[in-house]
Amino acid sequence: MKRMTFVFVLALFIATTAATSMILVGAGTTSVTGAGTAAFPDGTVFNGVTLSGSQFGKGIVVNTDGSASGDFYNVLDGSTPLGPRSITLTGLVRSGSLNPDGSVTFGGTSSLDMGDGTPATSVPFSVTATSQGLTLVIGTTTLPTQTLIAGGIDIQ
């Protein structure tokens, strides 16, 4: 009986210690970091801007309960008949999940600057990121996948 009690107390101690450690060091989370440049496929158009390439930076922590925190920044470079145009999306990430194929989808609210002199607007956004690129959804518009050219995207 004494041995059973000892084993029970020991197991309880180990479980409590492990759980506390996991909470404190952030185990059970997935981090997504990335920086670099990417390219859109030919013919990509968003709000009248023909997009060619992009620049991005992101640092996000996705939790197992579907919550997430972090930052996503994406400049979409392109042109209009009037000349070059850059669209800037700055997003605060609030939710996310690790997908079965190893990609990560995250989203939140963003400030979208169309680069045409009009004030930036607040729009929901989401991103599905892999190590090869990222697919951005602005509002209800899904843009073609941006394929990584330089830099990297790490999912851990």
Next chain:
Amino acid sequence: MSLPGRPSAASLLKWILVGLVTVTVVPVLALVLIFPFASRVAVAFQYSADVASPQVSIVRTFDFLFGSLSSSTESFPTGTMTGKVTGGGTIAGDGVFPPRSRSFGYVAMGEVFIDSSTGQSNCTEASPCPAKGHLNYVNHTTNPQIHINGDVTEITHFEFFPTPPGQTKGTVTFRGTDTKSGCGTFTVSVTDNGEPGTDDRFGIDCGSETTLGQRLHSGGNSQIHPTQAK
């Protein structure tokens, strides 16, 4: 038995004047005498800590002054917590390098203890706190582009600035090992001066790749998170 007489009009006027002087002149005198002194103390205090970031010193001097006037409304998280900092964006917005010439994305988090009197953690250069996370950084101006990529292993500085409720500001320095460019150990220093990041800063040193201290973001955001990671 005699009853006390009603106060005369002159006596009443005298007390009203004393009251007015008390509530107007005294606070003005206090401001005139204390404000310049507080400013000098704050600048001197911050100068030693932020020599490389004068703009940070100015911001924090304002924090100090307003904090001295309304200390009850400004505070920072304290105690043991999982300190976390995340960021994604570009530098430099301060003219040192071309805007968007360098991209970054990072996550760094680790257990820290925040001192309730200073807002600073127990993590130091000599005694760093174990940390996890990752860094991606690209210098787009070189050919080939320099890509620094590696895990975060240590936090050497973690500090919250006093802020009103609902806000978080602070500065963090973390280290790790690059596995991509061969520059060795990277040291990243970031400052979150509020949302949405227009006044935030990012700096990196890794071998010969350096931003020469913290540089203003030209886009994106850095966030210091006080809560425990789930």
